[in-house]
Amino acid sequence: MEYTKPLQKLIEYFQKLPSIGPKTAQRLALHILKMDKSEVENFAGAMIEAKTTIKYCSNCFNISSSDPCEICSSISRNKETICVVSEAKDLIAIEKTNEYNGLYHVLQGLISPIDGIGPDDIKVKELLNRVHKENIKEIILALNPSVEGEATALYLSKLLKPFGIKVSRIAYGIPLGSELEYTDELTLIRALESRLEM
């Protein structure tokens, strides 16, 4: 015996979401059945509303309901610095620190030859255009410390050098609150390499 078809279909949709396995998909779908009908309708409506109303800023490619986005059109932000991130969620993570007051550029991906993603598939050209047109003094690369992040950072730094602007990368090292003993070797190597004079 299997679940009835409408339930099976819903489980399959949940299973397509990232980090949702078959067991979790089943639990989520069964939870939907237990919710109030109006709540299910609101949830489904929120999904469609988010998909249809949310646009990307045509300047920095951040998720936004306005174009240009809040950050690009803000008068209180420093317009001479661009922080380059891979995804909108990274931008949010940085915004939450309340430390950075410059602009952003969301690449919407990372260069990954294995997955067939080249520089033309992400917003690299658009970043260069901005450096051309806007009065940018520094580019901060805030990409994940993965193979793809490293490759993309290297590629971008080479492209940006001819502009004669400062190109920096966020520091890799031991996260605060962690213990040296449990830090993986690669992180330790990076932390040693990037040591700062005191």
Next chain:
Amino acid sequence: MEYTKPLQKLIEYFQKLPSIGPKTAQRLALHILKMDKSEVENFAGAMIEAKTTIKYCSNCFNISSSDPCEICSSISRNKETICVVSEAKDLIAIEKTNEYNGLYHVLQGLISPIDGIGPDDIKVKELLNRVHKENIKEIILALNPSVEGEATALYLSKLLKPFGIKVSRIAYGIPLGSELEYTDELTLIRALESRLEM
């Protein structure tokens, strides 16, 4: 800066689902934005369809699109045994073993005084009615080995004894493929208590 409102709303809906924390909810909502519009609409539609078309069998309270459900109306199942489970997902787990050929009764919960769930809040009365009317010879209690599961099993076994039918409980013990060394004490105690002569 926060996410735009429609996105924030979607994240909140995802976060209400069981086992979905704020980070996962964010990732799922951002994934929805990346999906094709038609796919999002199908997902939302599947949600509403599942909620509106799926009913519960009025006999065993299993999830079903027909009433009585497939299992209750099957002519090839043994109608003298009822396996009592807490949720439909437990029924599915047992069905997947292909070992059990009797009927089921889904309690739709477990007795849990802390959460204010008493015997009247789950399908206990309905189970007794079935034992009255149907020609039942054995009740197998297949409830989770939790405090609530134990309490419910004990309560049911007391209620069912006067009927003079066999009431059994699935065995608790060391799961197959695991190691004695890593088995928790309570499980070991149960496994010792329930030892079988060879």
